[in-house]
């Protein structure tokens with residue numbers, strides 16, 4: 066009778082066979098090429114580089130917001146195998162400057178009751194639904210944009226300077242929510258100019274050098 070493998074070893078083998086949550090190969094934007102980048106479920110990778118090196122364009126290309134040649138897979142499924150709106154819901158992008166289309170905050174949230182606890186953790190009470198977009202400060206837009214993104218429960222988060230306009234208290238709240246999503250298995254790429262934040266949140270750091278992003282760390 067065969068002896069079963071110790072469960073820890075079996076788990077490790079199953080883990081090794083699982084595709085990375087996000088996998089990027091040969092993705093070309095106007096300014097940079099991502100040769101190879103894998104992000105596992107529950108992993109956060111910090112993407113750094115000088116201003117104008119192309120970090121935002123890479124996130125937008127992965128999110129399929131700009132056309133870009135190359136291969137991007139979610140749990141092994143090519144982005145071309147699903148409608149673009151489905152991809153963008155699963156692979157969520159938070160722009161450094163969030164976009165708003167309706168007059169008031171509430172119109173941007175499909176399920177206010179479900180989102181209220183999230184919005185509260187980011188410092189707002191229920192009155193926020195009636196606020197006009199025109200009155201929002203930069204930091205309020207950033208926090209509400211983050212809440213709007215999380216409300217869709219994406220499996221990948223592409224965060225472009227998510228706390229760039231926030232005070233330390235709000236930054237702590239956003240980082241706590243990021244950590245919780247990681248615990249839920251979300252894969253995250255974080256663009257930040259804040260080296261302390263990159264060190265706090267991410268063990269793996271990739272940098273744009275000479276227009277190339279190479280995944281030095283590999284898949285853990």
Ligand SMILES: Nc1ncnc2c1ncn2[C@@H]1O[C@H](COP(=O)(O)OP(=O)(O)OP(=O)(O)O)[C@@H](O)[C@H]1O
Nearest residue numbers: 095096114115116117118119120121122123161258
């Ligand atoms: N559609 C486009 N066509 C050509 N160049 C573009 C286009 N969009 C942006 N760029 C340029 O590509 C470069 C990279 O822009 P990007 O916003 O990705 O930089 P970044 O690394 O995120 O910078 P920052 O840290 O300042 O936010 C910039 O020089 C920008 O002007």
